[in-house]
Amino acid sequence: MFIVGELINGMYRNVREAIKDKNKKIIQEIALAQTKAGASALDVNCGPASATPGDTMKWLVESIQEVVDTPLCLDSTKADVIEAGLSMAKNKTIINSTGADKERLDILVPLALRYNSLLIGLAMNKKGVPQDRFQRLELAAQIVTYCQENNFNLSDLYLDPIILPVNVAQSQGTEALEAIREFKLLSEPPPKTIVGLSNVSQGTGVRSLINRTFLVMAQACGLDGAILDPLDKDLMDALITAELILNRQIYCDSFLDAYRKK
Numbered sequence: 001m002f003i004v005g006e007l008i009n010g011m012y013r014n015v016r017e018a019i020k021d022k023n024k025k026i027i028q029e030i031a032l033a034q035t036k037a038g039a040s041a042l043d044v045n046c047g048p049a050s051a052t053p054g055d056t057m058k059w060l061v062e063s064i065q066e067v068v069d070t071p072l073c074l075d076s077t078k079a080d081v082i083e084a085g086l087s088m089a090k091n092k093t094i095i096n097s098t099g100a101d102k103e104r105l106d107i108l109v110p111l112a113l114r115y116n117s118l119l120i121g122l123a124m125n126k127k128g129v130p131q132d133r134f135q136r137l138e139l140a141a142q143i144v145t146y147c148q149e150n151n152f153n154l155s156d157l158y159l160d161p162i163i164l165p166v167n168v169a170q171s172q173g174t175e176a177l178e179a180i181r182e183f184k185l186l187s188e189p190p191p192k193t194i195v196g197l198s199n200v201s202q203g204t205g206v207r208s209l210i211n212r213t214f215l216v217m218a219q220a221c222g223l224d225g226a227i228l229d230p231l232d233k234d235l236m237d238a239l240i241t242a243e244l245i246l247n248r249q250i251y252c253d254s255f256l257d258a259y260r261k262k
């Protein structure tokens with residue numbers, strides 16, 4: 001499983017305050033902790049409050065790279081903010097994200113090509129979030145087709161079906177899960193899939209339980225990656241055990257420790 005640590009996000013109060021105070025030690029601690037907990041990449045999102053998100057993105061990338069070499073997943077709706085991060089990044093990055101609109105793809109696919117970056121494609125467009133599996137599949141197909149026509153390697157693409165909070169969009173859980181299965185049929189070899197896991201439990205009272213239950217179900221549908229909280233030990237144990245049961249990892253007596261040491 002491609003694990004992207006979600007915790008460097010201005011949505012979180014401690015990160016928001018660290019950005020405001022230019023306290024890079026806090027950011028570096030979160031980067032180190034997530035990497036140690038098994039994150040293969042770190043999401044970097046300035047949050048909605050930043051007045052100068054390009055500068056914030058540069059500062060975050062610089063601060064993180066002083067302590068870890070973990071690849072960065074540059075998370076912004078603004079292409080210029082993503083580019084600010086790309087211009088500073090030492091290692092291979094993930095652009096998070098493009099939608100299915102041609103105007104977005106026309107900017108973000110060339111950017112990914114120019115920086116030899118991976119790209120997350122969201123199954124949504126300017127009309128909003130998808131309402132069912134069919135809309136998700138149609139939007140994902142538009143992204144795949146665009147990539148094929150513009151020589152973007154599909155092995156560098158992750159498709160995101162858009163996970164919505166279960167407390168306000170309960171019917172969307174199974175729609176997103178089915179979409180993960182169906183995205184696999186869009187190309188050969190199949191495109192990879194990723195989700196923003198914590199969306200599913202936003203506003204609920206038992207977040208960790210909902211997150212890990214949904215994650216295991218998504219893994220059974222063939223999920224390849226997840227943006228999640230790698231410091232949630234119960235979540236990580238469930239993830240590792242699901243990989244084992246799905247025969248994606250070899251069983252050994254101490255499989256939890258063995259996976260963590262990989």
Ligand code: THG
Binds near residue numbers: 009013014075202
């Ligand atoms: N897909 C892709 N990228 C994404 C998402 C996605 N990036 C952002 C988000 N969704 C994934 N990351 C988070 C990070 C935090 C939370 C949810 C998703 C979260 N934060 C607390 C909250 O809102 O309740 C913040 C409050 C706090 O604890 O301080 O839940 O879907 N490609």
